[in-house]
Amino acid sequence: MAPPFTTSAGAFLQSVLHPQGIQAERIWNLWNLTLVLCGAVFFLIVTVFLYVLWRAPRSTATTKADVHNQHSKRVHHIAIAWALGLSAAGLGSLFAVDMLTARQLSQLLPDDALRIDLTGHQWWWQATYLNSAGAPDFIVANELQLPVGRTVLINLRSDDVIHSLWIPALHGKLDLIPGRTATLRLRADAPGSYRGQCAEFCGEQHALMALLAIAKPAEQYEAWAVSQRRPAAPPQTESAKHGLRVFLSNGCASCHTIRGTAAAGTLGPDLTHLAARETLAAGMLPNQRGHLAGWIANARAIKPGVAMPPSTLTPNDLHSLLDFMETLR
Structure with missing residues (x-):
């Protein structure tokens, strides 16, 4: 389920019904073909089923007579043969189109990729x-x-x-x-x-x-x-400078990298340009100061199970850290 916010670039799209790339369009065309073919098969099956119900004998005697009716048997055999043939042709066509689509998807690789x-x-x-x-x-x-x-x-x-x-x-x-x-x-x-x-x-x-x-x-x-x-720009204000010291001295640098500083951790996301990103916590939250503060204070309360531990920063240190992280653009 999509989160209840939009990005600065506008609302995001998450739908197979509106393909915006050549691969998605080919997959969409394959789906439409599959839907039409399966819909036609379903319609034929329902039609034959209703026809059989309408033509079904109404008495036991008639039923016994029909069982021995050679003409009816031939008709049934022909109908079954046609059904099997059409089913095989339909499945074969879908398989061929599916393989063709897969081949087309794998061929899109120009030199400037x-x-x-x-x-x-x-x-x-x-x-x-x-x-x-x-x-x-x-x-x-x-x-x-x-x-x-x-x-x-x-x-x-x-x-x-x-x-x-x-x-x-x-x-x-x-x-x-x-x-x-x-x-x-x-x-x-x-x-x-x-x-x-x-x-x-x-x-x-x-x-x-x-x-x-x-x-x-x-x-x-x-x-x-x-x-x-580019590496992260050096902080300019005293609060942001203090925030960098907080980042480096409280374990953050052991998990995260900020290029241009001594932080070189690899366990968590690279934060060099964090402030330029649209979201936090893998699309869970908008990248806003309040959400970032809550994530730093106790990420596990927001997203249980994550590796990032709760912080024990004082309010002053937390605000300075936020001032520094807002410069990472």
């Missing part, structure tokens, strides 16, 4: 953007920024249990299996915010493991990527 390593954790997503040489460029959490009209090649991995990525408006589902790498190819053909979701039960907070995919025109995406490559 954007490459991302996406790792599923309990219960959040880590996206590592790769440069042209295939080396890590920058890291974001619980969000994918995509250039409109450009193919994106996403390598899917899991750090713990089986997850499954599903962004309905852009592509179908694909599992993330520990120890294996799956490849998802997609392309957003229209700007917008598209909500994704883990589609494989992965533990207590499975339902609250969302991923926001934001498609932007190429020039806007490039500007965003340039900003993401």
